[in-house]
Amino acid sequence: MKFAVLVFPGSNCDIDCYKAVEDTIGQPVDFVWHTATDLSAYDCILVPGGFSYGDYLRCGAIAQFTSVMGEVRKAAEAGKYVLGICNGFQVLTEAGLLPGALLRNSNLKFRCHPALLEVVNNETPFTNQYAKGEIVDIPIAHGEGNYYCDEKTLAELEANNQVVFRYKAGTNPNGSVNDIAGICNENGNVVGMMPHPERAVDQLLGSEDGKRMFTSILNAWRGKHGAAVNG
Amino acid sequence: MKATVYVTIKQNVLDPQGTAVQGALHSMGFDEVGKVRIGKYLELQLDTADRGEAETRLKAMCEKLLANTVIEDYRFELEG
Numbered sequence: 269m270k271f272a273v274l275v276f277p278g279s280n281c282d283i284d285c286y287k288a289v290e291d292t293i294g295q296p297v298d299f300v301w302h303t304a305t306d307l308s309a310y311d312c313i314l315v316p317g318g319f320s321y322g323d324y325l326r327c328g329a330i331a332q333f334t335s336v337m338g339e340v341r342k343a344a345e346a347g348k349y350v351l352g353i354c355n356g357f358q359v360l361t362e363a364g365l366l367p368g369a370l371l372r373n374s375n376l377k378f379r380c381h382p383a384l385l386e387v388v389n390n391e392t393p394f395t396n397q398y399a400k401g402e403i404v405d406i407p408i409a410h411g412e413g414n415y416y417c418d419e420k421t422l423a424e425l426e427a428n429n430q431v432v433f434r435y436k437a438g439t440n441p442n443g444s445v446n447d448i449a450g451i452c453n454e455n456g457n458v459v460g461m462m463p464h465p466e467r468a469v470d471q472l473l474g475s476e477d478g479k480r481m482f483t484s485i486l487n488a489w490r491g492k493h494g495a496a497v498n499g
Numbered sequence: 500m501k502a503t504v505y506v507t508i509k510q511n512v513l514d515p516q517g518t519a520v521q522g523a524l525h526s527m528g529f530d531e532v533g534k535v536r537i538g539k540y541l542e543l544q545l546d547t548a549d550r551g552e553a554e555t556r557l558k559a560m561c562e563k564l565l566a567n568t569v570i571e572d573y574r575f576e577l578e579g
Binding site for chain 1 (some may be wrong): 511512513515516519564565567569570
């Protein structure tokens with residue numbers, strides 16, 4: 269299974285994502301520059317955190333028009349796995365691959381600390397190794413992670429089981445609607461989340477709860493391709 | 500031709516910055532201040548003399564990039 273980690277000018281979690289893939293599942297992974305025009309070789313595309321294009325205008329607003337994002341759109345339509353983390357989530361919403369938008373945190377603070385999340389949907393390719401309702405410890409680091417969508421969209425997200433992670437009740441760090449920390453598209457193959465699973469892959473980092481997101485992806489891919497399923 | 504674009508947060512979307520500024524103004528004694536909303540102001544120099552064409556293209560710029568219509572409204576003025 270082959271992974272691409274996108275790199276925009278201003279991405280800063282790209283190396284963490286790359287290392288996380290190497291360390292957790294040992295699959296081949298490449299850095300792919302924003303000018304790339306072909307992602308057909310990849311099974312999973314990671315859109316990393318950071319401050320693409322300096323967050324100018326709006327977070328993720330400029331990155332959505334890069335040539336590589338056109339390829340991400342095609343990959344998403346083809347059912348390949350796309351995971352946007354933090355700024356990657358912002359890019360995916362701006363690109364229209366996920367509904368809603370990320371606003372300034374309601375307290376106007378940049379929040380950088382461990383966060384407890386409830387796994388709401390464990391049926392996505394990214395979360396199949398978690399139990400439904402499980403509380404996991406995955407850190408956040410953002411100033412604009414306040415997920416917003418209109419009421420109609422919110423009702424659809426809830427009805428379609430598209431909320432993947434919620435901040436544990438009473439711990440919402442940014443004011444997001446319904447405590448949303450991560451969502452997926454209708455098909456479940458595109459997930460965006462503000463917390464950073466790639467920063468939670470070893471106890472030395474404070475938590476290894478993010479590891480299972482990577483094993484989940486490999487598991488889903490193997491299941492789909494008839495290969496041996498990973499524990 | 501010069502275009503002036505105003506991008507504002509939709510009325511039903513929370514504006515944390517506006518709320519913070521409102522609080523600051525109140526603490527300074529400007530008690531008459533009601534709601535505060537913060538938006539963006541952009542000036543664009545357009546290399547065209549065709550007003551209709553400029554309007555069409557500005558609308559496209561706003562819809563595609565300058566505003567995120569999920570959370571923001573926009574309006575623009577043309578002069579020259």
